[in-house]
Each structure stands twice: as structure tokens, then as C-alpha cells.
Amino acid sequence: MQTTLKINGESWTLDVDPRTSLLDALRHHLDLTGTKKGCDHGQCGACTIILNGRRINSCLTLAVMHDGDEITTIEGLGEPGRLNPMQEAFVRHDGYQCGYCTPGQIMSATGMLDEVSQGWPSHVSASLEGDVPLSREEVAERMSGNLCRCSAYPGIVRAIRETAGEVSE
Amino acid sequence: MNKHLKMDAPQKRVLDETAQGTLGRPLDRPEGPLKVSGRAAYSAEYQLPNMATGVLVRATITHGRMTSLNDEAVRGMPGILGVFTGERFLRNPAQGGAGKAPVQGASEVAYLGQPVALVVAETFEQARHAAQQLRPTFAGEPADTHPEHAAQVDRPDKKQLDQGDVDGAMQAAAASVDVVYTTPPHSSAPMEPHASVAEWQGDRLILRGSYQMLKYNKKELADAIGVAPENVRILSPYVGGGFGSKLGIAPEAVSAALAARELGRPVRVVMSRQQVFEGTMRRSETRQRLRLAVDADGVLTALEHDARVSNLPGESFSEPVQQATHFLYRGENRRHENEIARVHRTCAGSVRAPGEAVGMLALEAAMDELAEAAGIDPIELRKRNIPDTHPENGIPYSARSLAECLDEGARRFGWGQRDLRPGQRREGEWLIGIGVAAAARPNILSDSRARVTLREDATALVETDMTDIGTGTYSVLSQLAAEMLGLPVESVEVRLGDTDLPPAAGSGGSWGASSSGSSVFLACRGIRETLARRIGCGAEALTLQDGVATGGNRRETLRDLLAEGSIEVEGHIEPGETAKEVSQASYGAHFVEVAVSAVTGEVRVRRMLGVFAAGRILNEKTARSQCHGGMIWGIGSALTEEIAHDPRDGHIVNRDLAEYHIPVNMDVPDLDVTFLEERDDHASPIQSKGIGELGISGAGAAVINAIYNACGVRVRDYPATPDKIIAQLAE
Amino acid sequence: MRPFDYMRAEDLQAATEAKGNGATVIAGGTNLLDLMKLEVMAPERLVDITRLDLHNTERTSGGGLRIGALVTNSDLAANPDVRRNWPVLSRALLAGATGQLRNKATTGGNLLQRTRCYYFYDTAMPCNKREPGSGCHARTGFNRIHAILGASDKCIATHPSDMAVAMRALDAEVEVQGSGGTRRMGLDALYRLPGDTPHIETSLAEGEIITAVILPPPPTAATQVYRKVRDRSSYAFALVSVAAVVAMDGARIREARLAFGGLGPMPWRDGEVERALEGQEPSDALFDCASDILLRDAQGQGSNDFKIPLARRTLKAVLREVTRTEAPA
Known part of the structure; x- marks a missing residue:
């Protein structure tokens, strides 16, 4: 077809x-x-x-x-030499190891931040209404559809929060 | 030129004298930009001209014979190029380091889910449908599938230990525990499913495969398909996780190679996620009995650690449950009984930290129970029982910082505020507790070679068939070469994962970085000797930094020194006497805070700290990530991970990632990892030890111990799912 | 995956006709394609309804909410009106699946998703739901995730939805379009218990398609809670879940609507539990009594026996929460 x-x-x-x-x-x-x-x-x-x-x-x-x-x-999103900020943050925070789940993590994080900017709540949001503070827990819950067996979750969460401007390193 | 070292004596700390200052620093991975942009190509991603696609077909009986392939209907389906089976098909992957083919022959079925045929078609969609429609016929035979009810239970002599009088010591004890712990089977579940693209170039097979230990894999594949090893080349520059499951050549590679030869065109075979669960290695379930006795001073007088594990009939591997128990604690009276039940379940093999990953779940939880029975703080109990010499063979220890790890962790975690009595802290419906456990993993050095070329333009090329399965090999080898050669790390190029390059140790048993790193170190030492000659000083007097060589009152740029030609040296490290003369291991301590729902028994890990000492740290960032990975595996084994075997036919019931619960992001708090400064001169010429499996060792036990402290429920049947908590927790 | 003819429906009539002629409807596809890849489902014809005009959520003239069948789980969970007035529905949706799946999965598809029973998913195993008459392998097998209520000796599978549990508590109705016109029914009428025919899961007729879900006007002055217990902290199906919509009248419970996930072959609701609570002053004894009623016919299958005490504990905790009752010391 x-x-x-x-x-x-x-x-x-x-x-x-x-x-x-x-x-x-x-x-x-x-x-x-x-x-x-x-x-x-x-x-x-x-x-x-x-x-x-x-x-x-x-x-x-x-x-x-x-x-x-x-x-x-x-x-x-970007290529070596011209990475976007999320990709760069993943490198900086070692938000990956083997790299296999990484493109999916980055695409998911990109879509997720857009959802947050629209004020979508998550399972861990204390309130269904109002602004969403992008806490560590909010990021972790919203990224739980992306498994990482190397278990780079701590770096993934940091990379995303830094890209979103929640924390500076 | 070759530079060889057999590790027969402790080595000088050359890397403490070098000037570049690169080694150990938390540098970003050099291959990072490729990975985060989707440009790093994994094995299934090579699109070769005229390539066909194969899909494996499983046995649907537990034990018996395939009587007919029954493939006539399938052969007529659109796009089908062939249906393959035969005596060269693998029953299961090779065990790690086998170097020869594992059990072959698709007609004999040893477990439900065993690959028995390969359907090859023009497209994946055609092959998948035909594979689903292929219904071979089987003749079943009775089979034991449960390790507790197996008729055949092996008790190999070399896996038993009985030293002193354990029973007497138990009777005379001031305090003791006698407890049984069970752990379920686990799956490595790397995110990249096993995949191979096989292409014949004349008589030579080129296999792009996802493998951990290429020099062995090449021999295994050659043996399996009946060609000479030099006619096999395996390429694995990027491996999407292994964790043991890609140690040995697996069914997809062999079937792809055979089909490609028959069809005269490249064939790609990727296992489905379900096939990865069923057709690659699982970690055996274990039943472990711990009998521990202490005297009035809290010193262990008896340490018995027995285990029953399982495997297929005829498999030599058995989960080495007591691997850390052998050397971790005192106890002059010791016993280890090992039983291997023969069952028809998916083959058991190495899954990250074979031995410690489950043995320490039991030992370190039992130590927590003993601490309570003896009325001693769990950290104090462990410190009192650090042996002076190896309790089973009397040899001394090399660098060992267990006590320091426990103390540093206690200080950082706030251990002093812990209430020893369970169930004392509550926040709403959540009961809060903290727990501790020790970590230990023996250090292994393995034969490894690498070629380093210092080129005329003052850049270096490192070449070895070593793999980077996420472990940071690209990082640590480039940093080692940069450090030794006085180059910016960007000036070092590392080529890995190609069997045409010098054979390395491979990725397994936490030996990869130290072994391959030592070979790079040695090659660079050879290069330094040549440079010293060229500048006219002794090798000891040479300083290399930022592309400049200094020595004997001369100062030259490397470019000038290299004008007379590039320098190429192959380094070769070989294990030697230090492996036998001292007990070498990495050590650590885990600290965990959990919250347990008093309503549902759900457990949340709120804080987790790991303090580790593993000799020289080669890249603090990738080392930290390795520890994160191990600790999170610990969370998984404590709380969620369990292969469920069907009670009737032994097949893996939860053979996908929806029902086999590896931890998700939400299961993991922000982790804290601290490394203690250490050098182990006996371990390797670079004084580093293994770290890839240290983080998992004991981690799950710390979670279980924290659960007990939180709510008074002692779960001895891992994992601690809500049902097991509420069974013992009053409403 | 078996070859199929693919057609995209340009209007609802074409879709119902195609379904009447044996086509299988695909929308989000998150469960159907999952099953088709394994050939657990093997339709010969697919009718793609994703371009039909069923994407809107709007208030009905009576103050209720009409949710188009193609509204995604994400959009429904994030809908401001739902968040404010039917929060139990948002909460249930957000407790299910993942961000990616919720962006694709639709309201209608969520209601019609199939069980996650391991044996249903494995075509080498007997399963009366997949292959009528072949037997139920789960009953005597590993059945940790299976039903304790409403099962039969032919099938013990559970319905995996979270969304449907909240909808059941909210007295939602589905609007169904067939060749004979439109009809509406409650979820109790949509779903069928397995009995001797576990392969027939709903009362939808051959050519019928779910076009919308209608929620009655928001419950007044009610507390709405969705609580889900699962084996990991996210991205796992419910072991037990409770959707509660409870209104107080002074010190007494005026109205209680309770639905349960993870326990039965359909989102479970038991009027007797609610009647036992209504008009009463909340207390732990009362909650125990309600739990006794809920679980009076509960039957464990071995690996899922724990669901009986877990359901009791979870229900009681939810009732304490919605009635603001302290747990006994």
C-alpha cells in the first residue's frame, strides 16, 4: 500500500x-x-x-x-556536532550506558516536556489542576514508559530537569 | 613490538606518576553523541543488499523430540525462502567463555521455548507470519520441571565444603540464626534483543552480532557451523546491553549463518522479546540455607551457606551462590553444600553478578537477622567479622576497604539515628525504615590484548576486539591511552568490537576494564620506551603531557619525536600468581531507606547510598553509572523481578516486559554513590578492580533489611511483593 | 501477523457496515496490534476508524459529559472539565499504562481491551477465550493476576482497564451505533461474565461500534478517589484498584459508588456493598462489613489468593480516606 x-x-x-x-x-x-x-x-x-x-x-x-x-x-533532533540541548544533557549526565533505549528516552522526554507545558497532570501530581512543578518524582513517573536496563534513570532524570530549566548544574 | 606482562607480582603505580591528569576524571563518553542522536548502529541495523529476514520458531513441548517440521504449507507462503532446522542448531546459547559450541540439534527438545527452526523470507512481516503458522510435531517425554521435585539432583564434590564443626559451633553459640531464603529466576533482559546479520564473503562469514566476548564467540560460532575460526569475523561495535545474556553465541547467530550460507544471501535474525526470555540464559532460582553462629563477642564461629539451584541436564554451569561467602566473613567452622537439580527449564547461565546477585541477598539478610539475635548493630557485626586471612585457604587479602565503606556510608547516611527496633517511624500510612548490607565481588584479571598506535600527527589509535556493552570501555581506554601518552583525550581513537583486532578479555565478570585497560597500559608503556629512546632518556625519566615530551633535559613535541615514524605496540596482559597469592575483591556498603505501605504492603525506596572501593577508578562518571545500574538491579531483585515458570510444563509464563517487572524510572530514587580512594597493586598494573557487578552485590538485601526495620516483616522469599508483606503485616 | 485487507472508514456508516461484514475495528491499536503480532487475534480485514469525527468531549444538555470514542486517554485525563468534575476518571487514566500509550489509546478501545492473562497471550497454550473449548490453563497454572470474583471454571481472566473502573463508578453509559441505529447501555450491560462462553466478552452486536461514553452530571458534593495497587510503582496492571465516589450527609454516608479493578472479568461493582454503606456512620466495623459483602463469593485460584485480603485492606483504606475516618489505633 x-x-x-x-x-x-x-x-x-x-x-x-x-x-x-x-x-x-x-x-x-x-x-x-x-x-x-x-x-x-x-x-x-x-x-x-x-x-x-x-x-x-x-x-x-x-x-x-x-x-x-x-x-x-x-x-x-540533532546530530553529532549539532546536538540539541536535551541530547547534550543526556551526554553530560550520562543518561545512558549501552545507548539502546536512549533515542526513545530522548523522544519521550521531548514529548513529555510539551505535555507538562500544557499543564497535564500525572499520577503523582498532588493536584489535578494548576501548574506542574517538574519535580524529580514528576519526571520519573512521566518517564516510566521508557525502560532502561542499564538503569541510567538518575542521569536521565537530571538531564531532563536541567533541560527544562528546573535545576542548573 | 609486543609488551607482555604476566601478573606474578604487585605492580608499581605508574599511573600515579603520569602528568596528563585525564585518568579517573568524569569525562563524557566519546561515543555519546552517536548514541543520543541515534547514529550508533547496533547489529540488526545493518541493511545489506539483498538481505533476507529470519524468524525463529519455538518448541511447544517441554522434553522430547521434534518428529516433523511439518513445513509444507509454510513453504508455499508468499515470500518464503526457506525453513531451516537441523543438527547444527543451538539448543541454547553457549555459556560464557565456552569457546566451543553449546549443545546442538533441533530435533531434541529440552525445554519449552527452545528454538527449533528458522523461517526465512523476503520481509520481516512474511517471515513472522510463516513462523507463527509453522507447527512442527513433537513426541513428548516426561520431564521434571520443578527443582524441588527433580528426580536427578547432582552434588559435585568440588562444589562442597566442610571445614571444622559447624553443628558444634551452632550448639555452643551465644546467638545464631538458621534460616532459609529463596530467590526466583531472573532474566538479563537487555534492551536490545539478541540480533545477528550474517553475510558470507566467499568462505568467510561476517557476522554483525550483539555479543560480549568476541574471541570466544568467534570460536563458538565457527565450531557450531563447522568452519575454521579464522573464517569467522564478528563485529559488535555497539551492544545494547548484555548483563550475561550475550556472553556466549546464541541460536539466532548460528541459524542466521546457516541460512545465509544455504541461500547465498545475507540473513538477519532478531529474537523477539519473548524469545529473549525463553531462548537465552536465565539466572537459576535458588533455595539457600544460612546457619550463622557468633560467640559472646559477636565473632562468627560458624558459617554455613547451602544452596540448591537448577539447570538443564548436562549443563556444567551452576549459580556460584557462595562466591562472596567464601572470603567475606570470619567463621572457622564452615560448610557449603551445593545441589543442582536437573530440570527442563530455559537454560541457566550467567546473569549480572552470577553468585553474589543472589547469594548476597541471602547472606546479607541473614547477617541482619544475626545482628538482631546477637543484639549488635549490623555494621558493628560486619566489622567484627572482617577476617585477617582468607577463612578457607589462609591467604592474605589485597586492598580491602570494607570497614571504611561501612563507616563512610554510616556517616553520610545518618545511620546513627536509626532505631534498631522495627516499626518505629511512621508518616501517614507509610512505615519508614533503613537498612544496610555489605557488597563484595571477587576481582578477576583475564588474558587481554590491545594494539596502540601513536601516529605521526600525535594522535593515538587503540584497537582491540573488546566490547563496550554500556560499561564505558570507549571512555576508559581512551583515557588510559591519553594519560600514558600525554595526549588530550580527544586525540585518542578507540576501535572495538571486531574479531580481526587483537583479542581481549571481553565484557563479563567485571574484568573488562581492568583487563583490556591493562593491555592498553602495557602497549602505551612500550610506546613510552620508544619515545624515551628517541628523546634520549630512561623510560622512568620521561614525562608526557599535552603532546609534549620532556626527559633528560630535552623538551620535544610528540610530532617532532614521531617524525621518524609512528609507533605501534601490542600490549598483552596475562593473569599470574597474584590471582592465587592474595584474595582480591572489590568491596562496598549499601544504605537504603524505604517506605512500606501499612495498607497495601507496597514498598518505595526513598533513599539509597552506595559506598564502593574498587581500586583505581578509571572514569568516575561511567563508574558511577555502573554502580547506579547495579544498585537498581538490587532494587529490582528485592522488590519486583521474578520469572514465573508454569508449574506443569516449566515454560516461562511472564515472558515479556509487561509482566517481568524490571524497575521503571519511578521505582528509583536519586541515588548517591561515593568511591573511596584505593589502589590494588596485586589486581593489575593499573591498580583497578572490577566494578560492573559490585553495585548489585548486597543491594537487594539492604532493601529487605530496611523493610524489616520499617515494619517488622522479614521477607525470606524474594522479591518482596505486596502479597508477601501483607501476609505478615497486621491491618 | 496474518495478512489483512486494510480499509480506512470515511464515515461511520462505512465503518459499521465493514464491521457487520466481519472486519475488525482499529483505532489506537495499542492492544489490537499487540495481539495481532502474536496472532492471538488474526483479523482478515481491518477497518481504520481513526479519521471519523469521534474526537470531541462536550457537555450534554443534561449537564453530563459526552466523550467521543476516539478521544485519547491523554486528552480525556487532561480535559479541564474532567479534572475538575470527574477527577476519579482523570486519576484512573493517569494510573494506567504510560504517557506514550495514553497518547494513542482511545476511550472506546480502552473499554474493549482484552485481558492480560498470560495463557491468552500464548498461542501454544489452551485458552477458552482465544480458542473456545481448548480449556483454561490459568486455573491450574500461574494465576497471580487473575480474578477472584465473577470467574467461571472456563475462564478466570481479569479485565485490565483502569479507566473503565472509574467509569463504572460514575455510572457511565456507552453509546453504540449499528446498522439498526443508536443505543445506549451501562457498562454492566456492555460486559458479559465469562460463564461458559468466555470468548464473548461484550454484548455488542456484529455491526456495532462504540461511538461515545456518556457520563451523567457530576456527582454533587462527593469525594472521588482512585487507588491502584500494583507490583511496581508505575507501568503495571492493577493487582487491586478501587474507584470511589462517596458523598456524605453530615456524619452519615449519603451515597457510595464503588467499582473495582483487578478482581473480576469486568470492572466490578456490587450494589449490596454500596447499600450496606449508605445511611450509615462510617467506622472500621462498617468498612469491614462492606468488605465482607464484596468478598463473600471471592475465590482465590492459588497464586492470587492474596487479592482477597489485599482488596479488603485497600477498600477499607479508600473508605477511610473518602469519609475522613481515622484508622483504629
């Missing part, structure tokens, strides 16, 4: 088996392998991308369902 995806500002038309997940379309058909497959069932978050402004698991949707949709992957 023919599908056109707008990825990182560029339009791609591909002809895929309807069974192709958005994740596999990126990895197998477009050579955008920065988006990782850790479980293929929405249980690890390594495949997180931003779809029409929202972070999602790209493994749990079909490429053909996204004709015309806008997608941002890790390749769209």
Missing part, C-alpha cells in the same frame, strides 16, 4: 505491506534506525517517536494508518 509520511520535515512515499508497523517502516524501509525495537509490544518505550506533536510507541501502530501524518524521530 502506498503511504506518504512526513518525517523530520521531509516527505517519504513508500509502498508497504499493510502489516508493517510504523517502527518497521522507519527501520527497515527508510533506514531510520535511530528508533529502536526493544519489545515490539509497547512495553519498553525504545521506539518512542513524536507523531503529530505527541509521543507514541511506533511499534504499536501501522504505517498505513499515518498517511499524511507528521513524524519526528531522533534523527530529526
Whole structure:
């Protein structure tokens, strides 16, 4: 099936088996392998991308369902020599070890900060209304959809809070 | 030129004299920008021309034979290129360091979930569907699947110890405990599933695979597919986590290689997450009995630590539960009984810190129980029982800072304010407590080689088949070379993960950084000798800093000294007598504060501190991250992680990341890690010791001990899920 | 994943027709694709309804809330009106899944998600829900996450939703569109107990699609609480969860609406529990009595026996919280 995806500002038309997940379309058909497959069932978050402004698991949707949709992957954020502030903070705080979950963490963090800026509460928010203070706990809860078996969570939380301007190092 | 050292004697602290000042600093990882931008390529990500995709098929019986592949219908499906099985297929991965193929033959089934066939198609979607539709037929045989009910239980002589009179010491004790702890099976669950891309170039196999110990993996793969090792090249520049599960060659690599040879085109095989759970190594469950006795002074007189673990029939590996117990504490009367129940479950092998990861869960919780029974502070009890010499073989210890770790941790954590009586602190429905445990992990040096080239432009190239599985190898090797050669760290390039490069120790057993680091150190020492000759001074008198050499009243830039040619040296470290003459280990202490819900039994870790001493720290940032990782694994093993085997057929019931609960971000508080300054001259010429598994050792026990202090519930059956807490906690 | 024909529905009629002709509806896809990858579900035809106009949340003329079936879990949880007036629903949504999943999962899909029973998920294992007549492997197997209420000897699976638990406590109704028109029903009527036919989970007819969920007007002067107990502090299904909407009248409980997750094959509600509480002065003895009623027919299956005391403890704590009653010393 023919599908056109707008990825990182560029339009791609591909002809895929309807069974192709958005994740596999990126990895197998477009050579955008920065988006990782850790479980293929929405249980690890390594495949997180931003779809029409929202972070999602790209493994749990079909490429053909996204004709015309806008997608941002890790390749769209920055590259070595021109990293964005979140990517730089992950390097500085060692918010990774093996690096496999890292693109998903960074995409998730990017989408998450946007959710916070819209005032979305979380499970750990004391109140459902009002501004969200980006405490360590708020970041940890909102990032719990991204597993890291190396367990770089302390660095991940610091990198995100620093990028959000909550703490300075 | 070669520079070789067999570690037969303590070594001089050369790295305390070098001038660059790079080593040990918390520098960012050089490969970091590639990782955070998605440009670091992991093995499944090599898109080769004409590549086909294979998907593995599992056995659906526990034990018996595959009687027919039953593949006719599947072969006719769209895009299918072949269905492969056979006597060269692996039953399970090789054990770490095997260097030869593990048990082969897909027709014999030893556990439910064993890979038995590979379906290869043009696309992943086609291969996956065909693999799901392939229904081989099997003839089942009876099988033991539970270690407590196994008919065959091995008790190997070399795994038993009986020293003195434990029973007598227990009877004469001023205080004692006799307790049984159980730990469930664990899964390494690296985030990158096992993946291989196999490509034949003539008679030579190029395998892009996700592996930890390439020099062994090359031999294992060659043996499995029946070619000479020199005809196999493995590339693993980036490995998405291993934790033991990628120590030995695994079924996906062998099946990909065989299919690629047959089809004459590259084949990619990636295990599904479910297959990683079922078809790679698990950590064995354990049942451990601890009998500890102290005299009136709180000195251990008896230390018995027995274990029952399991594995498949015929597997030589058994979880070395007492690995730290051997040397950690006093006790002249000692006993270790080890039983290996033979069961038809997924193969048991090394998972991060084999031995300590579960042995210390039991020993360090039992020590907490003993402290209470004896009326001694848990830290004091441990300090009183630090042995003068190894309690089983009498050899002395090398650098050992256990007491210092305990004291420093107590000071930083506020241990003095602890109420020894459980259940004394409450905040709303939450009961608060703190706990402590010791950490220890034997140090191992392993044969390792690296080639270092100091090029004419005063940059250095480090080459070795060592891997970086997240452990920081790229960082520490570049810092070592920079330190030794007096270069800015940016001037050092490190190439890893290629079996065409000098063979290294590989990543396992926490030996990677010290062993590969020592080989780089030695190569650089050789380079320094050449530089000293060129400048005209003795090697001892040479100072290298920021690309400038000073010695014998001369001062030259490295570029000038290198005008007559680059310098290439291969360093080779070999373990020697110091491994036997002294007991070498890294030590530490964990401090944990938990909150336990008096309503639901849910546990939250609120604070956690680890104080560690592991010889010279090579990069404080990556070392700290390794410790974070270990401590969080400790939280997981204390609170959430458990493979559940089906009681009837032994298969792994919770074989995905939704139901096998590794800790999520929310489970983890901000962790505090402190390193104590230490040098271990016996460990290696760089005075460093292993750190990758130290952080997990004892960490979970500290959590369990904190739970007891919080609410008075002593969980002896890990993990401490809410059901086990409320079973003992009054409403 | 089996090959399928994919069609995108341009309007609701096309969608209901396709479903009537045997197509499976896909929206968020977070559970359906999960199951299709394992061939636990293997539809021959998919009808994609994501571009239908079912994305709005608006007040009804009667003061209730009409939630379009395609409203994502995130949008619903963050909806200011929901946060203010139906906080138990926001709380339940936020306690479920992850940020990424909530951004994709829809209201209708959340209601219709399948059980997380390990044996349902493994096509090599018998399962009456997946393959009627093959047997229930969970009953005699590992059943930590399974039901203690409402199960049958054919199936002991639980419904995994958090959102649906809150909706049940809020007396939500689903609006359903079929070839024969529109109808509304409560969640009690939507879900079916497993009995002898655990593969039939809802009372939706062949061509029917959930188009909306309707909440009655916000409960007045009620305290709303959602409490979830799970095996890790985030991203895990409920062992037990309680949604409570309780209003006081002076010292007495005027109205109590309680629904439970993790206990049964559907979001569980028991009118007798509520009647036992209403009109009474809160006390631990009363809460014990309510728990006794809730759990009078509870049956553990072995690995999930703990859910019985856990449900009691959790319910009592929630009742203390909503009635501001101190725990006995």
C-alpha cells in the first residue's frame, strides 16, 4: 500500500505491506534506525517517536494508518556536532550506558516536556489542576514508559530537569 | 613490538606518576553523541543488499523430540525462502567463555521455548507470519520441571565444603540464626534483543552480532557451523546491553549463518522479546540455607551457606551462590553444600553478578537477622567479622576497604539515628525504615590484548576486539591511552568490537576494564620506551603531557619525536600468581531507606547510598553509572523481578516486559554513590578492580533489611511483593 | 501477523457496515496490534476508524459529559472539565499504562481491551477465550493476576482497564451505533461474565461500534478517589484498584459508588456493598462489613489468593480516606 509520511520535515512515499508497523517502516524501509525495537509490544518505550506533536510507541501502530501524518524521530533532533540541548544533557549526565533505549528516552522526554507545558497532570501530581512543578518524582513517573536496563534513570532524570530549566548544574 | 606482562607480582603505580591528569576524571563518553542522536548502529541495523529476514520458531513441548517440521504449507507462503532446522542448531546459547559450541540439534527438545527452526523470507512481516503458522510435531517425554521435585539432583564434590564443626559451633553459640531464603529466576533482559546479520564473503562469514566476548564467540560460532575460526569475523561495535545474556553465541547467530550460507544471501535474525526470555540464559532460582553462629563477642564461629539451584541436564554451569561467602566473613567452622537439580527449564547461565546477585541477598539478610539475635548493630557485626586471612585457604587479602565503606556510608547516611527496633517511624500510612548490607565481588584479571598506535600527527589509535556493552570501555581506554601518552583525550581513537583486532578479555565478570585497560597500559608503556629512546632518556625519566615530551633535559613535541615514524605496540596482559597469592575483591556498603505501605504492603525506596572501593577508578562518571545500574538491579531483585515458570510444563509464563517487572524510572530514587580512594597493586598494573557487578552485590538485601526495620516483616522469599508483606503485616 | 485487507472508514456508516461484514475495528491499536503480532487475534480485514469525527468531549444538555470514542486517554485525563468534575476518571487514566500509550489509546478501545492473562497471550497454550473449548490453563497454572470474583471454571481472566473502573463508578453509559441505529447501555450491560462462553466478552452486536461514553452530571458534593495497587510503582496492571465516589450527609454516608479493578472479568461493582454503606456512620466495623459483602463469593485460584485480603485492606483504606475516618489505633 502506498503511504506518504512526513518525517523530520521531509516527505517519504513508500509502498508497504499493510502489516508493517510504523517502527518497521522507519527501520527497515527508510533506514531510520535511530528508533529502536526493544519489545515490539509497547512495553519498553525504545521506539518512542513524536507523531503529530505527541509521543507514541511506533511499534504499536501501522504505517498505513499515518498517511499524511507528521513524524519526528531522533534523527530529526540533532546530530553529532549539532546536538540539541536535551541530547547534550543526556551526554553530560550520562543518561545512558549501552545507548539502546536512549533515542526513545530522548523522544519521550521531548514529548513529555510539551505535555507538562500544557499543564497535564500525572499520577503523582498532588493536584489535578494548576501548574506542574517538574519535580524529580514528576519526571520519573512521566518517564516510566521508557525502560532502561542499564538503569541510567538518575542521569536521565537530571538531564531532563536541567533541560527544562528546573535545576542548573 | 609486543609488551607482555604476566601478573606474578604487585605492580608499581605508574599511573600515579603520569602528568596528563585525564585518568579517573568524569569525562563524557566519546561515543555519546552517536548514541543520543541515534547514529550508533547496533547489529540488526545493518541493511545489506539483498538481505533476507529470519524468524525463529519455538518448541511447544517441554522434553522430547521434534518428529516433523511439518513445513509444507509454510513453504508455499508468499515470500518464503526457506525453513531451516537441523543438527547444527543451538539448543541454547553457549555459556560464557565456552569457546566451543553449546549443545546442538533441533530435533531434541529440552525445554519449552527452545528454538527449533528458522523461517526465512523476503520481509520481516512474511517471515513472522510463516513462523507463527509453522507447527512442527513433537513426541513428548516426561520431564521434571520443578527443582524441588527433580528426580536427578547432582552434588559435585568440588562444589562442597566442610571445614571444622559447624553443628558444634551452632550448639555452643551465644546467638545464631538458621534460616532459609529463596530467590526466583531472573532474566538479563537487555534492551536490545539478541540480533545477528550474517553475510558470507566467499568462505568467510561476517557476522554483525550483539555479543560480549568476541574471541570466544568467534570460536563458538565457527565450531557450531563447522568452519575454521579464522573464517569467522564478528563485529559488535555497539551492544545494547548484555548483563550475561550475550556472553556466549546464541541460536539466532548460528541459524542466521546457516541460512545465509544455504541461500547465498545475507540473513538477519532478531529474537523477539519473548524469545529473549525463553531462548537465552536465565539466572537459576535458588533455595539457600544460612546457619550463622557468633560467640559472646559477636565473632562468627560458624558459617554455613547451602544452596540448591537448577539447570538443564548436562549443563556444567551452576549459580556460584557462595562466591562472596567464601572470603567475606570470619567463621572457622564452615560448610557449603551445593545441589543442582536437573530440570527442563530455559537454560541457566550467567546473569549480572552470577553468585553474589543472589547469594548476597541471602547472606546479607541473614547477617541482619544475626545482628538482631546477637543484639549488635549490623555494621558493628560486619566489622567484627572482617577476617585477617582468607577463612578457607589462609591467604592474605589485597586492598580491602570494607570497614571504611561501612563507616563512610554510616556517616553520610545518618545511620546513627536509626532505631534498631522495627516499626518505629511512621508518616501517614507509610512505615519508614533503613537498612544496610555489605557488597563484595571477587576481582578477576583475564588474558587481554590491545594494539596502540601513536601516529605521526600525535594522535593515538587503540584497537582491540573488546566490547563496550554500556560499561564505558570507549571512555576508559581512551583515557588510559591519553594519560600514558600525554595526549588530550580527544586525540585518542578507540576501535572495538571486531574479531580481526587483537583479542581481549571481553565484557563479563567485571574484568573488562581492568583487563583490556591493562593491555592498553602495557602497549602505551612500550610506546613510552620508544619515545624515551628517541628523546634520549630512561623510560622512568620521561614525562608526557599535552603532546609534549620532556626527559633528560630535552623538551620535544610528540610530532617532532614521531617524525621518524609512528609507533605501534601490542600490549598483552596475562593473569599470574597474584590471582592465587592474595584474595582480591572489590568491596562496598549499601544504605537504603524505604517506605512500606501499612495498607497495601507496597514498598518505595526513598533513599539509597552506595559506598564502593574498587581500586583505581578509571572514569568516575561511567563508574558511577555502573554502580547506579547495579544498585537498581538490587532494587529490582528485592522488590519486583521474578520469572514465573508454569508449574506443569516449566515454560516461562511472564515472558515479556509487561509482566517481568524490571524497575521503571519511578521505582528509583536519586541515588548517591561515593568511591573511596584505593589502589590494588596485586589486581593489575593499573591498580583497578572490577566494578560492573559490585553495585548489585548486597543491594537487594539492604532493601529487605530496611523493610524489616520499617515494619517488622522479614521477607525470606524474594522479591518482596505486596502479597508477601501483607501476609505478615497486621491491618 | 496474518495478512489483512486494510480499509480506512470515511464515515461511520462505512465503518459499521465493514464491521457487520466481519472486519475488525482499529483505532489506537495499542492492544489490537499487540495481539495481532502474536496472532492471538488474526483479523482478515481491518477497518481504520481513526479519521471519523469521534474526537470531541462536550457537555450534554443534561449537564453530563459526552466523550467521543476516539478521544485519547491523554486528552480525556487532561480535559479541564474532567479534572475538575470527574477527577476519579482523570486519576484512573493517569494510573494506567504510560504517557506514550495514553497518547494513542482511545476511550472506546480502552473499554474493549482484552485481558492480560498470560495463557491468552500464548498461542501454544489452551485458552477458552482465544480458542473456545481448548480449556483454561490459568486455573491450574500461574494465576497471580487473575480474578477472584465473577470467574467461571472456563475462564478466570481479569479485565485490565483502569479507566473503565472509574467509569463504572460514575455510572457511565456507552453509546453504540449499528446498522439498526443508536443505543445506549451501562457498562454492566456492555460486559458479559465469562460463564461458559468466555470468548464473548461484550454484548455488542456484529455491526456495532462504540461511538461515545456518556457520563451523567457530576456527582454533587462527593469525594472521588482512585487507588491502584500494583507490583511496581508505575507501568503495571492493577493487582487491586478501587474507584470511589462517596458523598456524605453530615456524619452519615449519603451515597457510595464503588467499582473495582483487578478482581473480576469486568470492572466490578456490587450494589449490596454500596447499600450496606449508605445511611450509615462510617467506622472500621462498617468498612469491614462492606468488605465482607464484596468478598463473600471471592475465590482465590492459588497464586492470587492474596487479592482477597489485599482488596479488603485497600477498600477499607479508600473508605477511610473518602469519609475522613481515622484508622483504629
